[in-house]
Amino acid sequence: MVKTKFVTQSDMKIGLIGDEDTVTGMLLAGIGHVDGQGKKNFLVVDSKVHIKDIEEHFHELTARKDISMILITQDCAELIRRAVDEFSHSAQMIPTVLEIPSKDTPYDPRKDGVMQRVAFFMPSAMASLGVEI
Amino acid sequence: MSQAGGQKPAANRMTLQTFKARLGGASKGFKLLKKKRDALKAKFQVIFRPAFKILSPTCSRRLHLPALLKEIVDTKLKVGEGLKDGAFSLAKAHYASSGDDIASTVIERAKRPSITTKLYPDNVAGVSIPLFKMSYDASKDSSAQTLGVACGGAVINAARETYRKAVVSLVKLASLQTAFHTLDEEIKMTSRRVNALEYVLIPRIEDIIHYITQEMDEQAREEFFRVKKVGRGCASSSSPSLKTEVVEKKKVKLQKEKDEMAAAGKRTEAAIDAPSMLATKKDEDLIF
Numbered sequence: 489m490v491k492t493k494f495v496t497q498s499d500m501k502i503g504l505i506g507d508e509d510t511v512t513g514m515l516l517a518g519i520g521h522v523d524g525q526g527k528k529n530f531l532v533v534d535s536k537v538h539i540k541d542i543e544e545h546f547h548e549l550t551a552r553k554d555i556s557m558i559l560i561t562q563d564c565a566e567l568i569r570r571a572v573d574e575f576s577h578s579a580q581m582i583p584t585v586l587e588i589p590s591k592d593t594p595y596d597p598r599k600d601g602v603m604q605r606v607a608f609f610m611p612s613a614m615a616s617l618g619v620e621i
Numbered sequence: 622m623s624q625a626g627g628q629k630p631a632a633n634r635m636t637l638q639t640f641k642a643r644l645g646g647a648s649k650g651f652k653l654l655k656k657k658r659d660a661l662k663a664k665f666q667v668i669f670r671p672a673f674k675i676l677s678p679t680c681s682r683r684l685h686l687p688a689l690l691k692e693i694v695d696t697k698l699k700v701g702e703g704l705k706d707g708a709f710s711l712a713k714a715h716y717a718s719s720g721d722d723i724a725s726t727v728i729e730r731a732k733r734p735s736i737t738t739k740l741y742p743d744n745v746a747g748v749s750i751p752l753f754k755m756s757y758d759a760s761k762d763s764s765a766q767t768l769g770v771a772c773g774g775a776v777i778n779a780a781r782e783t784y785r786k787a788v789v790s791l792v793k794l795a796s797l798q799t800a801f802h803t804l805d806e807e808i809k810m811t812s813r814r815v816n817a818l819e820y821v822l823i824p825r826i827e828d829i830i831h832y833i834t835q836e837m838d839e840q841a842r843e844e845f846f847r848v849k850k851v852g853r854g855c856a857s858s859s860s861p862s863l864k865t866e867v868v869e870k871k872k873v874k875l876q877k878e879k880d881e882m883a884a885a886g887k888r889t890e891a892a893i894d895a896p897s898m899l900a901t902k903k904d905e906d907l908i909f
Contacts, residue, residue, distance in 0.1 A: 497740040500753075502788070510704075512724040513711045516777070517784035518735030518757070520728075532728065556738045556753055557795040581751055581803055582740065584795045588700065591708045595701050602798055603697070605805060606690050 500556035503549040503583060504530035505542065505564050509591055514559070529555060533564050543568045550575055555583045561590035562599065569599075576601045630829065632836030640833065644826045651818040658811040660746045661804055664689065689801055696794040703787030710780040717776040735759065736788055738795075750803040755792040757785065 502519045504511055511532045514520070521529045529552075531537075531545045546568055549558050565572050565587050572585060587602075589595035597603040630636045715724075741752045 495740075496742065498737070498756075500738045500740055501734055502736065502738060502792075508724055509708060509711060512727050513707045513780065513784045514788070515727045516711075516781045517788050518781075519788065520732070521734040522732055529734075530728075556740055557792070559791065576802075579806060581799055581806075584799045584802070586791060586795055586798065588704055588791070595697075597697075602693075602801070606693055606801070 497554075497556075500554055501529045503552075503555045503558035504560075505533060505546060505549075506531075506559065506561040506588070507563070507590055507592075508532050508534060510559075510561055510588070533561075533567075539567050543571045546571055546575075550580070550583060550585075552583075557584045557586055559586050559588050561593075562587050562595060563590055563593050566599065573601055629832060632833045632840065634837070637830065637833045637837070640826055640830050644823065644830060647818060647823050647826060651815065651823065654811055654815045654818065657747065658808060658815055661748065661808045661811065664746055664804060689797065689804070693794070693797045693801060696790060696797055699790045700787065700794050703783070703790050707780065707784040707787045710776070710783045714776045714780040736785070738792055745800070745804065748804060748807045750800045751796075752800070753792050753796045755789055 501521050502514075504514050504519065506514075511530050515530065519529075527548075529549065531542065533542055542564060546558070546560075549555055560572070572587075576585060587595075587600045597607070630640075735758050737756055737758070739754045739756060741754060742749050743752045744750075
């Protein structure tokens with residue numbers, strides 16, 4: 489039995505992968521963190537960034553023990569859909585991966601793995617999300 | 622545990638008891654697991670309590686999950702709204718800062734996070750799920766304070782506030798999502814175990830018990846049959862042999878006696894015919 493006992497951990501950061509505006513806004517709010525070695529918990533994804541880099545950064549963030557959740561805009565999630573889905577299906581609970589809408593692309597619940605599970609249990613969820621957003 | 626294939630346990634009362642005990646344990650466990658799985662499934666659907674409270678760790682940690690799924694959907698919507706507002710206010714800030722690229726400044730200035738999350742384990746129907754609580758430390762906010770000093774400071778602050786509110790609902794959403802995910806995994810595992818017990822383990826043990834009782838019955842029947850046979854034999858077939866034995870013995874005895882008598886008779890005759898000692902005859906030596 490995979491009995492994972494979660495230990496109380498404080499001072500956990502929020503990871504972030506997104507386009508420039510999202511990252512700016514979040515950093516304004518104050519989630520940005522650069523540690524002693526220059527490792528950042530956020531990544532600005534623009535047209536110049538390779539998909540491999542995004543994937544690598546994603547894996548780095550998921551491996552870190554002090555990150556409780558990773559925010560990723562839906563277009564970035566689309567770029568590394570395979571890696572994101574693989575992580576969502578693994579048994580690892582921390583960090584959680586949250587897909588957020590970006591300025592350009594409205595939120596599409598059909599692509600979000602979590603929402604697919606939710607819709608499995610509650611079929612009206614897609615309707616309420618699809619219609620309103 | 623008996624392996625698959627031909628290795629069957631010895632068919633005696635002790636193994637029967639062992640396997641009966643195992644069956645009892647397995648069915649009890651099966652019932653309990655079934656209950657657990659149904660309870661977990663219910664947590665998903667049913668509306669429990671109207672308020673969604675994450676109490677501080679000093680008080681009892683009871684997480685009330687009102688219609689977890691519904692809550693997720695609602696919070697997702699809220700998050701979407703919050704981010705939209707945030708983006709809007711950020712655009713305003715861009716506009717207000719008239720040309721200065723605050724984005725790169727913000728990104729460069731990020732050092733210590735003023736928003737951190739705490740991870741609390743909570744217990745729902747025996748499942749330990751993680752909860753996130755956001756803590757905002759204004760003192761660490763210094764990096765971005767000096768941003769809008771030149772122009773547009775108010776707007777920038779407004780943008781910051783909007784985004785902070787969005788992060789609050791984001792953290793809440795993360796909590797719900799992990800709770801959902803953990804419960805999902807747990808339900809899957811428990812279902813798997815329930816099915817394994819129901820369709821594999823318990824039938825196997827029942828088979829073994831059946832086999833053992835069969836074997837024991839056969840053995841008992843064999844024993845009974847053998848005893849019957851032996852008993853009958855004692856009454857008819859095996860007694861002649863005894864009799865002849867006895868008769869034989871008697872015969873031998875009789876023969877011996879006869880011989881002895883014969884020998885004795887001879888000796889008495891010899892005694893009568895014995896010559897007198899006065900007659901001179903050489904006596905035979907007595908050789909023992």
